[in-house]
Amino acid sequence: MSWLNCPDPIPGDAASCDPIETIIMPRTSDLGGFSVRRALPSAKKRMVGPFIFFDQMGPAELLVGGGIDVRPHPHIGLATVTYLFEGEMYHRDSLGTEIAIAPGALNWMSAGKGIVHSERERPERLTAKRPLFGLQSWVALPKHLEESDPSFQHHGTDEQPEFADGGASVKLIAGELFGHKAPVKTASDMFYADVTLDPGAKMPLDAGWEERGLYTIAGQITIAGQNFDPAQLMVFKPGDHLVIENQSNAPARFVILGGEPMDGKRYIWWNFVSSSKERIEQAKEDWRTGRFDTVPGDAEEFIPLPDRPGP
Structure with a gap:
């Protein structure tokens, strides 16, 4: 049975023809050599399911000698989710992990009660121009796992489930979707997938998830008669059936994400996420006074606690 079987919008039914709750245009920051577009958190929407932070890195061509050089910094109460379309990042953390992430692979780092990591590039990659294009998001941890x-x-x-139907190709990054389950162990019910639609193709988005979003990567898609270009986040109304279409003459690429609502409000300050303001204050003091663990092989530098967390 095709997983593309779904009801089309009903003519004259406003709810079925307008399933979009919010459209977010990410704010852009220049990090020197490449730009970052931040869609979450936004004044319009703080979270989509467990997703509390969502950045697009690039696309960019990194110059010789320049590139990604994020010094060791701490996290609590969240999992960082890194997924690349092009390029490479080199991850090291206070657990002793050292690994390069390549396009299509997934790095999932659960901070729990506290972790420190750096994101740099291997020295041999700095000698040539190279691309960078990818996504980094944070998912908040449930209260009972914040101090795990x-x-x-x-x-x-090659470990990510991939499936295709009717011109729609899906790589499942995390969670469950269309009867498939990704191998990464998540802390809450969610979905996160990389989708390509051929010209003329369409696909549904499961109405069973209460909170759903779509972030456009390349090409143009159409939802309920509205066209959307790259670098936009659409958040959908709960329970509404919707169909994503590619009415253009070129492939379109996007990610879909979401899940069940979190078990209460989350606070975010710099790299810290928690259901408790007091816990964030403790984390700030712990980083200021050097009580977090260090990153083996990358302990000489670190990002100091900022006076303000920034945008």
Whole structure:
């Protein structure tokens, strides 16, 4: 049975023809050599399911000698989710993990009660121009796991479930979707997938998830008669059936994400996420006074606690 079977919008039914709750245009920051577009958190929407932070890195061509050089910094109460379309990043953390992430692979680092990591590039890659294009998001941890032990998971591109139907191709990054389940162990019910639609193709988005979003990567898609270009986040109304179409003459690429609502409000300050303001204050003091663990092989530098967390 095709997983593309779905009801089309009903003519004259406003709810079925307008399933979009919010459209977010990410704000852009120049990090020197490449730009970052931040869609979450936004004044319009703080979270989509467990997703509390969503950045697009690039696309960019990194120059010789320049590139990604994020010094060691801490996290609590969240999992960082890194997924690349092009390029490479080199991850090291206070658990002793050292691994390069390639396009289509997944790095999932659960901070729990506290972890420190750096994101740099291997020295041999700095001698030539190279691309960078990818996504980094954070998912908040449920309250009962906020103080869990930190952990790290890596899954190569060949481990991700891939399936196709009617011109729609899906790589499942995390969670469950269309009867498939990704290998990464998540802390809550969610979905996160990389989708390509051929010209003329269409696909549904499961109405069973209460909170759903779509972030456009390349090409143009159409939803309920509205066209959307790259670098936009659409958040959908709960329960509404919707169909994503490619009415253009070129392939379109996007990610879909979401899940069940979190078990209460989350606070975010710099790299810290928690259901408790007091816990964030403790984390700030712990980083200021050097009580976090260090990153083996990358302990000489670190990012100081900022006066303000920034945008």
